[in-house]
Amino acid sequence: VLADNQRAEELVAQMLLLGRLEEEGGHRAQTTDLAKPTEAALQSLRSFAEQSGVALASDLAANILVPLTPEQIDIVVSNLVVNAVQASFKGGVVHVAVAKNGKVAELRVRDHGTGIAAEAQPLVFERFYREDTSRSRNTGGTGLGLAICKSIVDAAGGSIHLESVKGKGTTVTVRLDCIQI
Numbered sequence: 001v002l003a004d005n006q007r008a009e010e011l012v013a014q015m016l017l018l019g020r021l022e023e024e025g026g027h028r029a030q031t032t033d034l035a036k037p038t039e040a041a042l043q044s045l046r047s048f049a050e051q052s053g054v055a056l057a058s059d060l061a062a063n064i065l066v067p068l069t070p071e072q073i074d075i076v077v078s079n080l081v082v083n084a085v086q087a088s089f090k091g092g093v094v095h096v097a098v099a100k101n102g103k104v105a106e107l108r109v110r111d112h113g114t115g116i117a118a119e120a121q122p123l124v125f126e127r128f129y130r131e132d133t134s135r136s137r138n139t140g141g142t143g144l145g146l147a148i149c150k151s152i153v154d155a156a157g158g159s160i161h162l163e164s165v166k167g168k169g170t171t172v173t174v175r176l177d178c179i180q181i
Contacts, residue, residue: 030069031179034105035060035098037073042096045081053090056081060098064105065179067156076152079145080109080172087113087170105176112169121164125150149174 042056049056066073077096084094088111095110116124127147153160158176 030067031065032068032070032073033062034064034066034068034073034107034176035062037070038077038096038098038107040070041074041077042081045078045085048082049085049094052085052088053092054085054088055093056085056096057093058096060096061100064098064100066105066158066176067179068152068176072152072156076149076174077107077109079149080107080174083145084109084111084113084170084172087111087115089113100178103178103180105178107174107176108171110169110171115166115168115170116162116164117166121162124162125160 038060039058042058046056068076081094081096088094092112095108097106097108097110099106099108125146127144150160153174153176156176158174160172160174162170162172164170
């Protein structure tokens with residue numbers, strides 16, 4: 001009963017976050033160096049990854065300013081990295097990179113884990129969608145993490161997409177316009 005109650009609390013918290021993000025739209029956006037909150041999120045997730053037998057590797061270019069708050073970046077990075085760790089095999093590595101490609105900032109999260117079937121890929125950013133319906137009991141997922149990421153990125157005028165091969169892994173790429181000072 002306690003575990004079910006905790007799952008319900010997590011679901012309500014995520015629904016409230018998603019509702020708040022949609023209500024705010026892009027109004028809370030500010031200029032933030034993408035690398036700093038990304039590194040902070042990775043630091044907070046290292047013990048989770050280690051407990052799962054997965055290493056985190058990063059290559060974070062600094063001074064890439066994007067139209068997001070540090071909290072929004074933390075939410076996106078944390079959701080993407082948690083998903084990647086959960087999809088990874090023991091002994092695997094989740095790679096997180098921040099780079100600049102022309103006037104576009106790119107955040108990439110790549111794992112070499114279970115991957116996502118081709119027919120499921122167009123659905124993964126929809127609310128409550130989970131390719132593996134048993135995951136909610138095993139990992140506590142609600143099926144809202146990627147929908148939240150998409151909402152944040154869309155509100156900032158960016159894009160989020162994934163490439164995945166079943167059994168070989170997934171790469172999620174977030175693209176945002178760089179802010180020039």
